[in-house]
Amino acid sequence: MMIIEILIVLGAIYLGARMGSIGIGFAGGVGVLILTVGLGLAPGAIPIDVMLIIMSVMTAIAAMQEAGGMDYLxxxxxxxxxxxxxxxxxxxxxxxxxxxxxxxxxxxxFSTLPVIAEVAKEQGIRPSRPLSIAVVASQVAITASPISAAVVFFSGILEPFGVDYLVLLAVCIPSTFIACLLGALVASLLGKPLSEDAIYQQRLASGLVKTRGATQVTLLPGAKRSVAIFLVAIVAVMSYATAISDKVGLISNPVLSRDVAIMLFMLSAAAAITWFCRLDASKISNASTFKSGMSACICVLGVAWLGDTFVSNHIDEIKDIAGTLLQNQPWLLSVALFFASMLLYSQGATTKALMPAALAIGVSPLTAIASFAAVSALFVLPTYPTLLAAVEMDDTGSTRIGKAVFNHPFLIPGVVTIAMSVLLAFLFGSMML
Incomplete structure (x- = not known):
């Protein structure tokens, strides 16, 4: 039966991948329905905390976008x-x-990819080089962002093991940042020079390669103000998390948990941006960032619920099968997270689905933290929105997806970046834990 259930989980993920975008959340719900009603498993935990964090953060970002803050950045x-x-x-x-x-x-x-492609083209640099590592860096940085749902959830389940929010950030930020630079070094060596690329020459001769030049953007009056408010909210989140930390202990019995505080600070930031930048609140829900955030919530709901339903019903078997293996070869956790995120298309969903189980079977906090960056392998299958956008925005044809699907310019820089993130996090983590 366990094999049948695994096939149902994989089948739901495959169906979701075929539908694309928000469809993976829909397919996750179908999988939960079959496992529970069809096979009698107890439903897993609904990832409400992760979803609420995504919703509150994306609401503040959408308000900032509507005020012109994204254009300013x-x-x-x-x-x-x-x-x-x-x-x-x-x-x-x-x-x-x-x-x-x-x-x-x-x-x-999304908003920076056209600029990256244009500047590279103007310099005669193969655009696939900066575009590929730029997309990878935007994904890996999720595991270092103080307000990402993946980081907030992961820090919460690490607290019982004596690892707080600030320690997690202190390991993840330098390790992922340095790894992205190493990935950039690798990306700079990949592919023929633009002048020697046959496809580029064909497109150039056909008049398909165009030069845009620098963009002239008229900033809205509240653009800078909205960015400042959002920045204050982030500082407030980190300051509060520091104050309630067991290691700092400035607030011994906090009224708000860290997760609740993040939600309230972000909603307050959205309110402040709306008020002080004189926005029409009804238009915020039409912002592209708001729509992508709500889509992410549905994806996390379906996929993380599906994963938790299977794992929670088989935690003892998983401990028996994977516990010894991961204790002897801890780096295999990063491999598992890598392939899971490749299918789940969400750092938050992958973290929610697998990290609690990994810690439950005896994986050390150091191993879990070091492997954390591997939840960002969203670049492997060339169907993620930012990856597709990079392909579309490069009119030189250098950023292209090969016939074998996996032979695209994002794969090698991405694998190198994640591998180096894991290695560096093991190094930094061993010094701090």
């Missing part, structure tokens, strides 16, 4: 990239990494 990024265009392959992932770190979502990369 993109204008800063474009100035940086155009000031040092020859270093685009290294600067591009720094930009997308920092924007994801700041916003808690990789969807912020």
């Amino acid at each position: 993109v204008s800063i990024a474009e100035q940086l990239l155009r000031k040092h265009p020859k270093h685009i392959t290294f600067l591009a992932p720094i930009v997308t990494y920092l924007m994801t770190l700041f916003a808690g979502t990789g969807h912020t990369a």
Whole structure:
């Protein structure tokens, strides 16, 4: 029966991948229905906490976007990239990494990808190099963002093991950032020079390659103000988390848990942006970031619920099968997370589905933290939105998906980045834990 249940889980994930986008959440619900009503398993825990964090954070980001704050951030990024265009392959992932770190979502990369492609093309640099590692960096940075649902949930389940929120960030931020730079180094060596690419030459001769030049964006009056408010909210989140930390202990009996505090700070930030930037609140739900956030909630609901339903009903068998193996070869957890996230398409869903089980079977906190970056393997299958956007925005044809599906420019830089993140996190974590 366990084999049949595994096939149902994989079948639901496959169906969701075929439908794409929010469809993976729908398919997850179908899987839960079959496992419970059809096979009699007890339903797993609904990932309400992760969903509420995503909703509150994305609401604040959507308000900032509606106020013009995202345009302001993109204008800063474009100035940086155009000031040092020859270093685009290294600067591009720094930009997308920092924007994801700041916003808690990789969807912020959408607005910077056209700039990255254009600057690379102007310099005669193969656009696939900076675009590939920029997309990867936007995904990996989720595991280092102070307000991402994956980090907040993971820090919560680590607290009983004596690892708090700040220690997790202290390990994840430097390890993932350095790994992204190493991934950029690898990306800079991949592919033929643009001038030697036959497909580029064909497209150039056909007039399909166009030069856009620097964009002129008129910022809304509240653009800078909205970014400042959002930044204050992030500082407030981290300050409160520090104050209630057991190691700092400034607040011994906090009224709010860290998760609740994040939700309240983000909703308050959205309210402040709406009020002080004079927004029409009814338009915020039409922002692209709001829609992507709500789509992410449905994906997490279906997939994480499906994973928890299977794991919670077989935790004893999983302990017997995987416990000894992971204790002898702890790095295999990162491999499991890598392949799971490749299918689940969500760092939050993968963390919610697998990390509690990993800790329950005896995986050490160090191993769990070091492996955390592996939940960001969303680049393996060339169907993730930011990856597809990078392909579409590169009119030189250098960022293309091969006939074998997996032979695309994101794979090697992504695998290198995650592998180095895991290795560096083991190193940094062993010093701090």
